[in-house]
Amino acid sequence: xxxxxxxxxxxxxxxxxxxxxxxxxxxxxxxxxxxxxxxxxxxxxxxxxxxxxxxxxxxxxxxxxxxxxxxxxxxxxxxxxxxxxxxxxxxxxxxxxxxxxxxxxxxxxxxxxxxxxxxxxxxxxxxxxxxxxxxxxxxxxxxxxxxxxxxxxxxxxxxxxxxxxxxxxxxxxxxxxxxxxxxxxxxxxxxxxxxxxxxxxxxxxxxxxxxxxxxxxxxxxxxxxxxxxxxxxxxxxxxxxxxxxxxxxxxxxxxxxxxxxxxxxxxxxxxxxxxxxxxxxxxxxxxxxxxxxxxxxxxxxxxxxxxxxxxxxxxxxxxxxxxxxxxxxxxxxxxxxxxxxxxxxxxxxxxxxxxxxxxxxxxxxxxxxxxxxxxxxxxxxxxxxxxxxxxxxxxxxxxxxxxxxxxxxxxxxxxxxxxxxxxxxxxxxxxxxxxxxxxxxxxxxxxxxxxxxxxxxxxxxxxxxxxxxxxxxxxxxxxxxxxxxxxxxxxx
Numbered sequence: 252x253x254x255x256x257x258x259x260x261x262x263x264x265x266x267x268x269x270x271x272x273x274x275x276x277x278x279x280x281x282x283x284x285x286x287x288x289x290x291x292x293x294x295x296x297x298x299x300x301x302x303x304x305x306x307x308x309x310x311x312x313x314x315x316x317x318x319x320x321x322x323x324x325x326x327x328x329x330x331x332x333x334x335x336x337x338x339x340x341x342x343x344x345x346x347x348x349x350x351x352x353x354x355x356x357x358x359x360x361x362x363x364x365x366x367x368x369x370x371x372x373x374x375x376x377x378x379x380x381x382x383x384x385x386x387x388x389x390x391x392x393x394x395x396x397x398x399x400x401x402x403x404x405x406x407x408x409x410x411x412x413x414x415x416x417x418x419x420x421x422x423x424x425x426x427x428x429x430x431x432x433x434x435x436x437x438x439x440x441x442x443x444x445x446x447x448x449x450x451x452x453x454x455x456x457x458x459x460x461x462x463x464x465x466x467x468x469x470x471x472x473x474x475x476x477x478x479x480x481x482x483x484x485x486x487x488x489x490x491x492x493x494x495x496x497x498x499x500x501x502x503x504x505x506x507x508x509x510x511x512x513x514x515x516x517x518x519x520x521x522x523x524x525x526x527x528x529x530x531x532x533x534x535x536x537x538x539x540x541x542x543x544x545x546x547x548x549x550x551x552x553x554x555x556x557x558x559x560x561x562x563x564x565x566x567x568x569x570x571x572x573x574x575x576x577x578x579x580x581x582x583x584x585x586x587x588x589x590x591x592x593x594x595x596x597x598x599x600x601x602x603x604x605x606x607x608x609x610x611x612x613x614x615x616x617x618x619x620x621x622x623x624x625x626x627x628x629x630x631x632x633x634x635x636x637x638x639x640x641x642x643x644x645x646x647x648x649x650x651x652x653x654x655x656x657x658x659x660x661x662x663x664x665x666x667x668x669x670x671x672x673x674x675x676x677x678x679x680x681x682x683x684x685x686x687x688x689x690x691x692x693x694x695x696x697x698x699x700x701x702x703x704x705x706x707x708x709x710x711x712x713x714x715x716x717x718x719x720x721x722x723x724x725x726x727x728x729x730x731x732x733x734x735x736x737x738x739x740x741x742x743x
Contacts (some may be wrong), residue, residue, distance in 0.1 A: 524685035525616035578651035597721035656738030
């Protein structure tokens with residue numbers, strides 16, 4: 252049986268003499284490419300065969316001799332990614348100093364401009380029977396709202412302004428487009444550079460994208476090196492230059508110009524006004540609106556407030572005049588007004604972000620301390636100062652008098668200096684935010700003064716201005732991106 256089983260087995264395959272060759276590798280290789288003749292094997296012959304075949308388009312590789320230079324910078328190009336080992340805005344050479352200018356551009360998406368050929372959407376047709384109020388007169392005026400303190404042609408001190416430039420963002424995109432950036436760089440190239448400066452360079456990065464599905468840039472930071480010569484034009488004058496103003500009108504943007512210093516990125520104290528800044532209302536107008544007798548009291552108080560904010564009246568005398576109109580109001584009205592206060596969009600998140608960064612905050616208000624102190628406690632603000640009104644202890648009503656010094660423009664400046672000294676903060680690291688003429692002195696004392704949706708005169712005098720719908724935009728001035736702001740404002 253064993254022999255029968257062995258006879259059924261197939262013979263073990265073996266190479267005959269005719270199948271053998273002189274190459275062991277050739278005889279024992281397990282795989283041969285199809286359709287290849289026997290004599291095609293080995294790496295040398297494969298390379299020779301591929302020389303005639305073009306597998307992919309040739310790629311241009313720039314020569315690099317191993318020594319970086321402006322003419323021959325080290326550049327690596329791989330899989331569509333370009334990486335340069337040097338950049339014109341890097342740390343300057345030893346013994347030199349960089350003088351860079353940072354321009355942060357905010358697109359005003361909430362306030363679109365229209366062509367001069369199209370009637371203004373803000374025009375309100377006035378009825379011949381209705382009285383022509385100052386507010387309606389401002390709406391009917393052809394003078395741009397941020398052009399001058401006065402909105403009346405009769406009281407305008409100079410000639411009427413020239414026709415407005417056409418809105419170019421309608422042509423190139425309702426965002427900060429590449430053409431907008433190119434136009435700004437071309438504008439800045441018209442200013443002379445410091446003597447002996449190298450060719451100007453620039454770089455930009457997007458800080459915030461729009462909410463639309465296209466996600467176009469709405470906040471862009473540009474770095475220009477070197478900055479225009481300060482001997483020709485100081486930074487304060489550059490901010491007010493007519494070419495900058497026209498550019499902003501053409502492209503519907505706000506341009507914040509700052510020197511690229513260490514303090515720009517690291518503030519340590521931020522001081523806020525309260526009315527129309529931390530909140531959207533004027534507290535004294537809210538108080539007047541609660542009084543029904545006499546019926547025209549609210550209008551009289553609002554008129555005094557408006558004239559004081561645009562600088563036509565001294566704030567101190569205007570405030571005393573308005574407080575007298577509130578005589579007889581019960582002190583409990585301050586508690587009743589707390590739920591009515593409308594906090595400006597982005598303020599709670601901004602205060603939270605500043606606290607996480609270790610930045611001290613303060614509110615200096617020309618309003619009333621009972622409301623200012625309460626709001627500061629709710630938001631977590633470190634310092635709060637406002638006016639103290641006198642009350643009749645017997646009746647519990649306002650007497651129409653103010654205790655101590657009024658927190659006007661001079662007092663706000665003094666308080667800012669006192670708080671900065673107490674906290675040990677250099678003025679270069681102080682930021683002041685406000686909207687009225689009584690905020691200008693504290694803005695001037697701070698390292699950076701920011702006009703927030705401000706009155707026309709304040710827009711012109713402040714270091715920079717924000718006209719958005721969220722006060723969180725303030726963080727973009729420090730160089731934070733939208734992603735970083737979300738990390739700072741996230742609830743722990």
